[in-house]
Structure formats: C-alpha cells, structure tokens
Amino acid sequence: MKSKKLLFPYTVWMAIFVVIPLFMVLYYAFTDKSGAFTLENLQYIPKHLPIYWDSLKVALISTAICLILAYPLALIMANMKASMQRMMNMLIMLPMWMNFILRICAWVIILRPNGILDSILGVFGFGPNTIYHTTTAIVIGVVYNYLPFMVLPIYTSVSKISRSVIEAGEDLGCNSFNVLRRIILPMSIPGIVTGITMVFVPAASTFVISLRLGGYSLIGDTIDQYYKGGSFNMQAGSMLSLVLMVIILISMAIMNRFDNGEDAGIV
Amino acid sequence: MKKIISFLLVLSLLFAGTGIFSSCSSDGENAKNRKLVICNWGEYICDSDEDGFFDVIKKFEEETGIEVEYLTAETNETLYSTMKAGGVNYDIIFPSDYMVQRMINEDMIAELDFENIPNFSNIIDRFKNPYYDPENKYTVPYFWGTVGIIYNTSMVSEEVNSWDILWSDQYPPNMILMFNNPRDAFAIALNKLGYSMNTVNEEQIKEAAEELKKQKFNFVMDEFFELMPSGGAAIGPYYAGDYLDVLQDNEDLAFVRPESGTNIFNDVMCVPAASKNKDLAEQFINFMLRADVGKCNTEYLGYSTPNQAVYDILDEDLKNSEVAYPSEIPETWEYFEVLPDKINDLMNELWVDIVSKNK
Structure with a gap:
C-alpha cells in the first residue's frame, strides 16, 4: 500500500511530461494544419530515409567506439583502490557539469580551420587537419559527449562481481583471459546493455553536434528545422519523431532480448 | 546516514539561496512584481561597460526599477515558431521587416500607444510608415x-x-x-x-x-x-x-x-499581442529611442540607426562610413x-x- 502511494508523484510526472507529449506527437503526426485527420504526413518518411540511415550509422559507430573505450576503463577502475575509484568517477562525470552546447562550441574551436588542433599540428609541421565537417567529427563529438553513460553502468556491474567468483575460476584453472571471457564478461552483460542503450538512443536522435561539427544535419537537426524553421511544420516534425521513436524502440527490443537471454544463461 | 545529512545540507543551502533572492526582490522598488521579458537577437544591444559605453539593460533597470529578463533568439524563423508554439511570454521582440509583416497579418502583434513613446519623433521620416506597417501602428524601427x-x-x-x-x-x-x-x-x-x-x-x-x-x-x-x-x-x-x-x-x-x-532590411521593436506588460514595453521602447541610449547601441554594434537624434551625435568616422550609411541605395x-x-x-x-x- 505504502509503496504505491510513494509512486504517485512519479506517476503524475510521467503523465504530464511523458504520456501527454507522446500523444501530442501522435496527434500532430496524423493531422494537417487545420487539425483534420490525414495520412498525408506519411509522405515525409521516404524523403528522409537517407537521413535516418546517416543517423543510425553515426549512432552505431559511436556506440561501438564507446563500448571499446569504456569496457577496459571500467574493468581497470573496478580494480582500483576505493579512493582512486571515487576520483575516477568524479573525473568521468566532471565534463557533464558543463553545459552541453558550450562543450560542443569548444570542439568547434579545437577542430575548425586554424583552430587549436591546427596550431598544435603546425608546430610539428603537419596539418591542416581535415576532421572538421566530416562524419568523423560528429562521431568524436558523440563519443565525447556520451562516453560517461557507457562507462558508469559497466563499472557498476563489474564492481558488483564478487571477488570469490573470480577466485573460484582461477582455482579451477582458468587463466586470466578465460576469467574475463567466461566470468566477468557474461556477468557484466546487464551493464553493457544499459550502456549501449544509454549511448545509442541519444546518439541516434542527436542534433547540434552533427550540424556544428559535421557540417550537415542528421535526423535530430531535421526535426528541429521542421519545428523551428519558418514554415513551422509541426506535422512533419512529429511524423519524423514518431518514426525515430519506432526505430529506437525496435533497437531496444532487440537489445533487451539479448540481455534476458544472457541473464538466463548465468542463472 | 552521512549521505542523508549531506543531502539535507545541500537542500537547505539551495533553499537558503532562493530565500535570499526572493527577499531581495520583494524589498525592492518593484512592488508590482512585474517583469519585462525581452527577446532580442544575439549581439544586438550594448552590454559593455567599456569607456563611453554602458550596459543598456542594466541602465534601464536602474532608472525605472523594472526588472528585465533578457533572452535571445537566433533567427526570425525560430522566433516565429517559438511564439506560434506558445508557452513564451515575450513583451518585446525585434523581428525583421518581412517577419513582422507576417506576424501582423496573423494578429500576433499589439498596436502601440505612441503617446507613451514620445521619442518616436526622433525617427527619420523615411523610416516612418514602412511597407510592412503602412500606418505605423505596430512597430518602431530599431536598426536597418x-x-x-x-x-x-x-x-x-x-x-x-x-x-x-x-x-x-x-x-x-x-x-x-x-x-x-x-x-x-x-x-x-x-x-x-x-x-x-x-x-x-x-x-x-x-x-x-x-x-x-x-x-x-x-x-x-x-x-x-x-x-x-x-x-x-x-x-x-x-x-x-x-x-x-x-x-x-x-x-x-x-x-x-x-x-x-x-x-x-529594417529590424523593428514591437510588442507581441499576448504581452501583459505593454505599458512597460512602451516605456522600454521609448528608452531605446533616447539619443544617449541609441548612440551607445549604434556605436557599439555598428548597425545603421534610423534615429536622427542618434545619428547627429555619432562618432564622425561612423557617420561617414559607406558600410553603415551608404550614400545611395540602388x-x-x-x-x-x-x-x-x-x-x-x-x-x-x-x-x-x-x-x-x-x-
């Protein structure tokens, strides 16, 4: 009884800020500017398929890079002294205390022509760099921005693994590679899945990073342009958001299936 | 337990902070508790304290006791769709000619009471009754x-x-x-x-x-x-x-x-129809048309002023600049x-x- 009452504030929050907006998106996606039901907005989907593909590509690459960078880091962190762990945690979170736009502007100043990277390269006789306004620049921005969301869940799940389980494995003759492969990796799957979800979802809908660092727009910028451009086409924007949500939902469903399967394996 | 205590401490700090601020504003002159919300473009008002300049918004606040919330929009289109989407309460906006024309057509702009804006007489005649506001009921030119x-x-x-x-x-x-x-x-x-x-x-x-x-x-x-x-x-x-x-x-x-x-282009000052502080907004527009304020903005920004009283006292170099004041308009x-x-x-x-x- 008590616990249900405690849930009340969150339920209200959900209703106002999640459920109602979702229905509004749904409503605008299937109405025209006068508010009458229409399927006409579906025409925006095929036109923008290449942009969805670009966005998914960036999201997949960035998520993979985040995972490759984050997993070893999380493992090393989990084995550090407690005080070091706290400091590392802090260092990883520190950039997030700064405004997101500000951090992207800083990347522009680093990568742009005659920027900081160019002047460093210039000292060694290299350059100018050709990263600015490429897909690589977007991936750098996305990885930089969302890496903490990959590190922290993996770190949490790795540090929960009991020392005795690993020791048992070693006693039974596992070398350290097999300990990693057969014990640590399977037991950290929930962390990995959370990490992937928390990076992939915002990366797929990312905006600002793409236009500022990559010079071209991904689906996030496109939706933004429909809402904020002079034509104020909320209908198109909502339809495109809806499709993006469906794509993300499908990706998450695939991920979760993977998660459950592995969990069952461990038990 | 330690965590709970530190959490409570942080919380109390936060509340203490807001307490200080709120007591400040209620003790201030602005007993009416009304706030003027201005939405301008980036880098489009003098906010410098360097020699000869002054922070225009701060000066207005000091002179009138009216509290100002200053925001910026990036483009006319963003401004338009933000207002259309609702949920904003701008009292003064600075749209360009074509956008204010569209907003007037869509009843988004309030008629101004020019009795409250006596400094409008500073405006050069050719900027009065422009094509986007032929009877000059809604807008006051800011820069061109x-x-x-x-x-x-x-x-x-x-x-x-x-x-x-x-x-x-x-x-x-x-x-x-x-x-x-x-x-x-x-x-x-x-x-x-x-x-x-x-x-x-x-x-x-x-x-x-x-x-x-x-x-x-x-x-x-x-x-x-x-x-x-x-x-x-x-x-x-x-x-x-x-x-x-x-x-x-x-x-x-x-x-x-x-x-x-x-x-x-002309950029104008105008008041959205939804504004509840039209009188304060008019007071602000009148303030912006004052020669000293206009001079500060014009010399700081480099845009061209449609205000004769301001133009007269401008720095000679700027006055004669072909960039800002072209001798002919083809x-x-x-x-x-x-x-x-x-x-x-x-x-x-x-x-x-x-x-x-x-x-």
Missing part, C-alpha cells in the same frame, strides 16, 4: 542594414564583387560560410541567378536550391562572430553592422556589397516581403534536403 560579403584579405587576394566567390573552389570548402536559415541563404542564391529575392516561382526556388547544393558551405548564424575574426573562415555573407563589429578584432577583414544587389537592393505559406513550406523542405546533403 544590408547584407554583404565579408572576407579575410589575408586569405582572399582576388577582387570580390559578386556572390560567385561563395561558390569558388579556390578555398577549403568549410572556410566559406553561409547563413544557417533558409530565407537569407535562398535570397543570395536567387540574386546570384538573377531572380528576385521575393520570388514565388517554384521553379526558380528549386533552381536556387540546386545552386546551394553545389558548394559545401559552413552554415552558421551567431558562430560567425567566432569564426570570421579568428581566421576560422575566409569568406561569408553577413550583416554590414556585424562587419564593423568584427573589424575591431581583425583588421584584415573587408566588406563588399555585390553589384548584382543584396538584401536591405534599386537592386531588395527588402524581404512575406512569402505565402506554400512557398515557405517548399523552401523549408528544400532547405532540410540541402543541409542534410552538405557532406
């Missing part, structure tokens, strides 16, 4: 200006006199800037092709879109202020007033208006007019396509 090509002479050695240079392949493509909003960008492409900036011919607009796709631009708005003076860009179209601003940071920059014509310089919804939609869709393919 033109668009031109700004380029860095340390990187560009050829002679610049047409938009063609923006399509040059002599420079790394991301060194060439372009407006990050459809209306301004299309206007340049249309003028380059010899069409009117206000065309409603769909074929011409599509042709302009193809033109914009031919170059890999760096689409920017306010980032211009960082990129241009620092050497992060070689060439880009921007506003004459901002050229005078960035010139102070980098003397190598030059400005030219293409021979084929360009965009000339017919090829076009003001933007409102475009029909259908054309706006088309432009926006073409724009989305252009920017997503800008790889």
Whole structure:
C-alpha cells in the first residue's frame, strides 16, 4: 500500500511530461494544419530515409567506439583502490557539469580551420587537419559527449562481481583471459546493455553536434528545422519523431532480448 | 546516514539561496512584481561597460526599477515558431521587416500607444510608415542594414564583387560560410541567378536550391562572430553592422556589397499581442529611442540607426562610413516581403534536403 502511494508523484510526472507529449506527437503526426485527420504526413518518411540511415550509422559507430573505450576503463577502475575509484568517477562525470552546447562550441574551436588542433599540428609541421565537417567529427563529438553513460553502468556491474567468483575460476584453472571471457564478461552483460542503450538512443536522435561539427544535419537537426524553421511544420516534425521513436524502440527490443537471454544463461 | 545529512545540507543551502533572492526582490522598488521579458537577437544591444559605453539593460533597470529578463533568439524563423508554439511570454521582440509583416497579418502583434513613446519623433521620416506597417501602428524601427560579403584579405587576394566567390573552389570548402536559415541563404542564391529575392516561382526556388547544393558551405548564424575574426573562415555573407563589429578584432577583414544587389532590411521593436506588460514595453521602447541610449547601441554594434537624434551625435568616422550609411541605395537592393505559406513550406523542405546533403 505504502509503496504505491510513494509512486504517485512519479506517476503524475510521467503523465504530464511523458504520456501527454507522446500523444501530442501522435496527434500532430496524423493531422494537417487545420487539425483534420490525414495520412498525408506519411509522405515525409521516404524523403528522409537517407537521413535516418546517416543517423543510425553515426549512432552505431559511436556506440561501438564507446563500448571499446569504456569496457577496459571500467574493468581497470573496478580494480582500483576505493579512493582512486571515487576520483575516477568524479573525473568521468566532471565534463557533464558543463553545459552541453558550450562543450560542443569548444570542439568547434579545437577542430575548425586554424583552430587549436591546427596550431598544435603546425608546430610539428603537419596539418591542416581535415576532421572538421566530416562524419568523423560528429562521431568524436558523440563519443565525447556520451562516453560517461557507457562507462558508469559497466563499472557498476563489474564492481558488483564478487571477488570469490573470480577466485573460484582461477582455482579451477582458468587463466586470466578465460576469467574475463567466461566470468566477468557474461556477468557484466546487464551493464553493457544499459550502456549501449544509454549511448545509442541519444546518439541516434542527436542534433547540434552533427550540424556544428559535421557540417550537415542528421535526423535530430531535421526535426528541429521542421519545428523551428519558418514554415513551422509541426506535422512533419512529429511524423519524423514518431518514426525515430519506432526505430529506437525496435533497437531496444532487440537489445533487451539479448540481455534476458544472457541473464538466463548465468542463472 | 552521512549521505542523508549531506543531502539535507545541500537542500537547505539551495533553499537558503532562493530565500535570499526572493527577499531581495520583494524589498525592492518593484512592488508590482512585474517583469519585462525581452527577446532580442544575439549581439544586438550594448552590454559593455567599456569607456563611453554602458550596459543598456542594466541602465534601464536602474532608472525605472523594472526588472528585465533578457533572452535571445537566433533567427526570425525560430522566433516565429517559438511564439506560434506558445508557452513564451515575450513583451518585446525585434523581428525583421518581412517577419513582422507576417506576424501582423496573423494578429500576433499589439498596436502601440505612441503617446507613451514620445521619442518616436526622433525617427527619420523615411523610416516612418514602412511597407510592412503602412500606418505605423505596430512597430518602431530599431536598426536597418544590408547584407554583404565579408572576407579575410589575408586569405582572399582576388577582387570580390559578386556572390560567385561563395561558390569558388579556390578555398577549403568549410572556410566559406553561409547563413544557417533558409530565407537569407535562398535570397543570395536567387540574386546570384538573377531572380528576385521575393520570388514565388517554384521553379526558380528549386533552381536556387540546386545552386546551394553545389558548394559545401559552413552554415552558421551567431558562430560567425567566432569564426570570421579568428581566421576560422575566409569568406561569408553577413550583416554590414556585424562587419564593423568584427573589424575591431581583425583588421584584415573587408566588406563588399555585390553589384548584382543584396538584401536591405529594417529590424523593428514591437510588442507581441499576448504581452501583459505593454505599458512597460512602451516605456522600454521609448528608452531605446533616447539619443544617449541609441548612440551607445549604434556605436557599439555598428548597425545603421534610423534615429536622427542618434545619428547627429555619432562618432564622425561612423557617420561617414559607406558600410553603415551608404550614400545611395540602388534599386537592386531588395527588402524581404512575406512569402505565402506554400512557398515557405517548399523552401523549408528544400532547405532540410540541402543541409542534410552538405557532406
């Protein structure tokens, strides 16, 4: 009884800020500017398929890079002294205390022509760099921005693994590679899945990073342009958001299936 | 337990903080507790305390005791859709000619009571009763200006006199800037092709879109202020007033208006119909029209003033600047007019396509 009452504030929050907006998106996606039901907005989907593909590509690459960078880091962190762990945690979170736009502007100043990277390269006789306004620049921005969301869940799940389980494995003759492969990796799957979800979802809908660092727009910028451009086409924007949500939902469903399967394996 | 205590401490600190602030404002003169919400463009008001300048908003607050919340929007289009979407309570906005015309058409702007704005008499006659507000009921001109090509002479050695240079392949493509909003960008492409900036011919607009796709631009708005003076860009179209601003940071920059014509614009001050503080807003507009305030803004920003009292006391160099106060205004310089919804939609869709393919 008590616990249900405690849930009340969150339920209200959900209703106002999640459920109602979702229905509004749904409503605008299937109405025209006068508010009458229409399927006409579906025409925006095929036109923008290449942009969805670009966005998914960036999201997949960035998520993979985040995972490759984050997993070893999380493992090393989990084995550090407690005080070091706290400091590392802090260092990883520190950039997030700064405004997101500000951090992207800083990347522009680093990568742009005659920027900081160019002047460093210039000292060694290299350059100018050709990263600015490429897909690589977007991936750098996305990885930089969302890496903490990959590190922290993996770190949490790795540090929960009991020392005795690993020791048992070693006693039974596992070398350290097999300990990693057969014990640590399977037991950290929930962390990995959370990490992937928390990076992939915002990366797929990312905006600002793409236009500022990559010079071209991904689906996030496109939706933004429909809402904020002079034509104020909320209908198109909502339809495109809806499709993006469906794509993300499908990706998450695939991920979760993977998660459950592995969990069952461990038990 | 420790955690709970520290959490409570943080919480109490937060509340203590807000307590201090709220007590401050209730003790202040502004007992009515009304706040004036201003939505301007970036870098479009004097906020400097350097010699001879003063922070205009702060001065207004000090003189009147009215509390101001100062916000900025990036483009006319963003301002329009933010207001259309609702949920904002701007009391003063600074739209350009074509946008305020559209807003007036859509009943989004309140009629001003010019009895509260006596300083309106400072405005030069040719800026009164403009095409976007023929009876001059809704708007007061703030600045006017033109668009031109700004380029860095340390990187560009050829002679610049047409938009063609923006399509040059002599420079790394991301060194060439372009407006990050459809209306301004299309206007340049249309003028380059010899069409009117206000065309409603769909074929011409599509042709302009193809033109914009031919170059890999760096689409920017306010980032211009960082990129241009620092050497992060070689060439880009921007506003004459901002050229005078960035010139102070980098003397190598030059400005030219293409021979084929360009965009000339008026930005106005007006009050959204939804504003509940129209009287305060009018008080602010009147304040902005004062000679000393106008001089501060004009000399700080470099935009061209439509205010005679301000012009009279301007620095001689600025007064005689061909960039800010061209001696003649050729017919090829076009003001933007409102475009029909259908054309706006088309432009926006073409724009989305252009920017997503800008790889």
